[in-house]
Amino acid sequence: MAAMQSGERRTTLADVAAEAGVSVALASIVMRGASGAGAATRARVLEVAQRLGYQPDSRARLLRSGRSRLIGVVFDVRHPFHTDLLTGLYDAAGAVGYELTLSAVTPRRDERTAIDGLLQDRCEALVLFSPRTKVADLGVLAARMPVVAMMRPVRQRDVDVVRTDDARGSELAVDHLVSLGHRRIVHVDGGTMPGSSERRQGYVTAMTRHDLNEYIRIYPGGPGEGDGARAAEEMRNDPPSAVAMFNDLSATGLLDVLRGHGHRVPGDISVVGYDDSSFSRLAHIDLTTVAQDVDALAGGAVRRAVARIEGTDVEHREVVIEPRLVVRGTSASPTGESGPA
């Protein structure tokens, strides 16, 4: 019952070379697909490698070649959007011949630990999802290797930034509600969360643009369900006709209290979330929301990381991606008709 595999040594390039009757160097050439090997030999070596179950040792390979073609990614297991983004990142990195090495932030594993883990892995650039690390520390890190911060504006000349235009996202939400015929549109903000001030500002900008200054009303909120619920209670004695929320989670909290109080959504009040979280598309929630462009974000991050690694000059330090409105069932015209699309 004990492990049977512990005894046998892993098969190495030397084993393959010996078995095929060639030098280690030539075996290496064949395995890498480099030029400089005859067709017959190439076939023979490949056959032997296959037969012996040879797997190259990336550690040795990278140790020697210096380059690792590895991009380190720090993500947070608690954020569903991060895993969506991982999908895009794998695609984008694969397309330009880079690999990803992942390190997770969890409730009991902080960002510092996650980053340190990656540093030992000799990756050539770091992509950080919504980093909470202080700007100064990011600067120290960026002095050592290219660093791309995502979903967070960072004022540090060595740190690249790839993010969604959050102000624009709020504007899209307001524009949508206005186009449905709403005027009394309020906003529940995200408190001290990163991105909160941009989204708040976008709301104000759009309201002003539509000449609705008199209706501008901002409730203090936060990222959680409870924050949305609290805001819903607060607006009870003066209900608006539509609400633009800081994010999807707080939107569900608001929705719940609103409906509990007998308001029909979207009949009486329209609600727009932000993030297009996976649960927002559940039939049960069916939330109109602002989506971040995953592929554009991922592509931007990889392009930027690779440009820095390979020393290509880049135009702007910040890459700002356009958000997109996803119309679902929580928004309609104030008369009760369903919205366009």
Place this chain on the structure above:
Amino acid sequence: MAAMQSGERRTTLADVAAEAGVSVALASIVMRGASGAGAATRARVLEVAQRLGYQPDSRARLLRSGRSRLIGVVFDVRHPFHTDLLTGLYDAAGAVGYELTLSAVTPRRDERTAIDGLLQDRCEALVLFSPRTKVADLGVLAARMPVVAMMRPVRQRDVDVVRTDDARGSELAVDHLVSLGHRRIVHVDGGTMPGSSERRQGYVTAMTRHDLNEYIRIYPGGPGEGDGARAAEEMRNDPPSAVAMFNDLSATGLLDVLRGHGHRVPGDISVVGYDDSSFSRLAHIDLTTVAQDVDALAGGAVRRAVARIEGTDVEHREVVIEPRLVVRGTSASPTGESGPA
């Protein structure tokens, strides 16, 4: 604007040793915290390392020492439960001095690719979350290194299994509903999904145990919202008093249709999900469900992997964890009263 860091070589152990005026070997001893270095020298080397910003190169270290103390983990970005499990796994691995190396399955990156990536990383064991790989292929893999399959029973003597007792989970759901006073309890299964047959069997077992054979009714379902919705339509002309669902997602689909048809939940019909997905605890959904014990699963997997790596004998090939019922707002007694807890 071009990368400033590309020129300078990374500082190596040799740099530290030279600067501190000791041999590389001694510097290595100090960095590893091994015995065999004087207190004064130790302090000096550490100071120099700190000053030069030395980061050990794990690749070189592992290359030489053979051991990597690395456990490879394959998870699927689409499954929220997998990220919960990652949290527990980091904790469990850290506690016994092992590191994790992650490889994700995405819609465009299959399990084979994810596993291959890890194999090159020289990890000493593989932990696969809900693997879809064929048993035979798992066997081939297991011949090379310890493999732990999670959340899926695998009949292969070299593959360890750590999973929740899914049959027992279904029984818990039924027991709960019976204790509330329900008798007409039906089950919507998961079709061909792994775990589906166990959960179906558990339902039957519990119903029989409660002497409710005459009420046993199993609707064909699946893992998605749509599957739950379809089942809800099917049971429309003969509505039960309670439903035990295959998972949370299909439960929300069912809930939605049920309520759309004017049934009150839990007033008219109680619904119990399975998995305790993050969205199930949203106030808006508030689903009674069966939770898997994340820490026990993670701990079991790590303990098993480490035992195999270190050649310790293990008692049983399968580790089966008890599930736990989480009572929320979708279950109540058929008379309309709210349930216990």
Place this chain on the structure above:
DNA sequence: CCATCCCACTAGAACGTTCTAGAGTTTCCT
């Protein structure tokens, strides 16, 4: 028929660590 070039191939160093074996010192015991 000799120089030239290209092609298939090889020997051996190098990457940054850890590990083994052993060399000097100092301390301790008798």
Place this chain on the structure above:
DNA sequence: AGGAAACTCTAGAACGTTCTAGTGGGATGG
């Protein structure tokens, strides 16, 4: 005092690859 034992430290091999610098031989060209 004489050796054993215990420390601190070092030289150099080893890990499994890639890379540099070549070697030998056959084809090409004049």
